Amino acid sequence: MAIKKILQYPEDEKLLRQKSLAVQKVDKRIRKLVRDLKDTLEDSFGAGLAAPQIGVHERVALVKFGQEAEGGMREPITLINPQILSAGPDEKGFDGCLSIPGVVTWDTLRPSPLVFSALDERGETFQMEVSGIDARVVHHEIDHLDGILFLDRVKDFNKVYRSVETDEGEKLISLASLKAKIEKEIFKTTPMENFLTKT
Numbered sequence: 787m788a789i790k791k792i793l794q795y796p797e798d799e800k801l802l803r804q805k806s807l808a809v810q811k812v813d814k815r816i817r818k819l820v821r822d823l824k825d826t827l828e829d830s831f832g833a834g835l836a837a838p839q840i841g842v843h844e845r846v847a848l849v850k851f852g853q854e855a856e857g858g859m860r861e862p863i864t865l866i867n868p869q870i871l872s873a874g875p876d877e878k879g880f881d882g883c884l885s886i887p888g889v890v891t892w893d894t895l896r897p898s899p900l901v902f903s904a905l906d907e908r909g910e911t912f913q914m915e916v917s918g919i920d921a922r923v924v925h926h927e928i929d930h931l932d933g934i935l936f937l938d939r940v941k942d943f944n945k946v947y948r949s950v951e952t953d954e955g956e957k958l959i960s961l962a963s964l965k966a967k968i969e970k971e972i973f974k975t976t977p978m979e980n981f982l983t984k985t
């Protein structure tokens with residue numbers, strides 16, 4: 787078992803933004819990386835995990851399909867050097883990330899359906915067609931391999947939510963109103979006049 791630390795945004799932004807290199811040969815070293823990714827994903831609540839999220843900049847990712855299907859999420863599938871072969875129209879939908887915990891949106895655009903190819907753990911090429919949330923997970927993980935975070939695809943931060951502990955339990959508050967609230971708190975304790983030069 788090797789559960790790795792999942793890099794976090796914004797602390798580890800530099801590493802998360804680094805582009806990953808193609809795998810030249812699916813060997814023992816890559817299979818060890820896949821095992822580490824599996825152990826790490828198993829230990830979290832994610833539907834996918836990419837190697838750069840554990841600090842390894844090689845084009846390897848795991849995806850779990852079926853999160854909205856009957857029977858729930860299935861065992862992870864390994865994608866080595868994944869490539870999009872064809873993509874349908876962009877659709878708005880859910881995004882969340884193990885590297886950006888507690889932040890979610892239902893407003894990012896990603897294509898569906900998606901036809902992709904990749905190598906498996908034995909180095910064999912396979913091809914699949916996925917749609918809806920499964921297509922979003924594949925697209926999100928390929929983004930990680932290119933150093934792209936889901937926040938980069940957000941157009942309106944009123945539609946990005948942070949889970950916040952309140953007296954009535956956990957609540958989702960939009961990032962925009964959270965910012966307004968924090969500003970209000972700051973100005974409540976330190977009146978605006980205090981920031982102004984007295985003449």
Ligand SMILES: [Zn+2]
Pocket residue numbers: 882883884885926930
């Ligand atoms: Zn992610």
